[in-house]
Amino acid sequence: MTTPSTLADIDRLYAAQGGLTYGEGVTQMEHALQCAALAEADGAAASLVVAALLHDVGHLFEDEAEALRIDDHHELSGAEVLGGLFGAAVVQPVALHVAAKRYLCFTEPGYFDALSAASKASLRLQGGPFDAAQAAIFESQPYWREALALRRYDDTGKSEVSSGRTFADFAPLMEGLIEEAAWAAGRTRLDQQYDEAPKAGLSRASSTLAPDASEGDILDEAARVTQPR
Numbered sequence: 001m002t003t004p005s006t007l008a009d010i011d012r013l014y015a016a017q018g019g020l021t022y023g024e025g026v027t028q029m030e031h032a033l034q035c036a037a038l039a040e041a042d043g044a045a046a047s048l049v050v051a052a053l054l055h056d057v058g059h060l061f062e063d064e065a066e067a068l069r070i071d072d073h074h075e076l077s078g079a080e081v082l083g084g085l086f087g088a089a090v091v092q093p094v095a096l097h098v099a100a101k102r103y104l105c106f107t108e109p110g111y112f113d114a115l116s117a118a119s120k121a122s123l124r125l126q127g128g129p130f131d132a133a134q135a136a137i138f139e140s141q142p143y144w145r146e147a148l149a150l151r152r153y154d155d156t157g158k159s160e161v162s163s164g165r166t167f168a169d170f171a172p173l174m175e176g177l178i179e180e181a182a183w184a185a186g187r188t189r190l191d192q193q194y195d196e197a198p199k200a201g202l203s204r205a206s207s208t209l210a211p212d213a214s215e216g217d218i219l220d221e222a223a224r225v226t227q228p229r
């Protein structure tokens with residue numbers, strides 16, 4: 001299975017592997033749809049709805065029997081995959097959704113007891129409940145609150161009653177966020193060009209640019225002076 005680099009790749013991945021169950025009473029596809037539907041009903045941001053939909057994508061790359069036996073860190077492999085397409089608001093809650101379970105086991109009486117049998121079993125493999133120091137570190141992570149919300153959807157989205165939703169329902173949301181992330185990455189590249197321009201001896205004062213040069217002119221000049229000679 002190759003790493004998805006487009007929305008079509010993600011579609012194909014869920015179509016091919018979404019039937020796995022990982023010891024739960026629902027398939028990965030139905031679990032994903034239920035989690036996304038719960039986030040949507042909760043009024044969550046688009047990024048969190050998509051994080052809920054794709055939070056277990058790391059599972060789709062593993063051997064199911066093996067994953068039930070060892071801690072495969074599917075949250076990290078999933079975040080890595082999603083990092084090629086989405087921004088931090090999607091990626092971080094996914095990366096933290098296992099830590100969120102360990103955090104809630106420490107902070108919330110009764111949370112552990114309400115987990116599914118499969119979730120209790122995987123908790124052992126994942127290192128068990130956090131202690132106070134680990135919980136404090138968790139609270140210092142960006143998007144930790146979103147990760148807690150995602151965890152609630154994850155724990156609830158295991159109903160035997162179908163969500164009635166399809167993966168395609170969430171395509172426009174995913175598409176919008178992929179475009180947003182691509183635009184932000186392009187913006188970062190432009191900012192880097194601005195940063196590199198002075199290092200290359202370019203400034204409004206010292207360059208051949210007119211004092212009222214436009215941003216486009218400055219970028220053109222930056223590209224010219226930073227060209228290898």
Ligand SMILES: [Fe+2]
Binds near residue numbers: 056
């Ligand atoms: Fe999950």
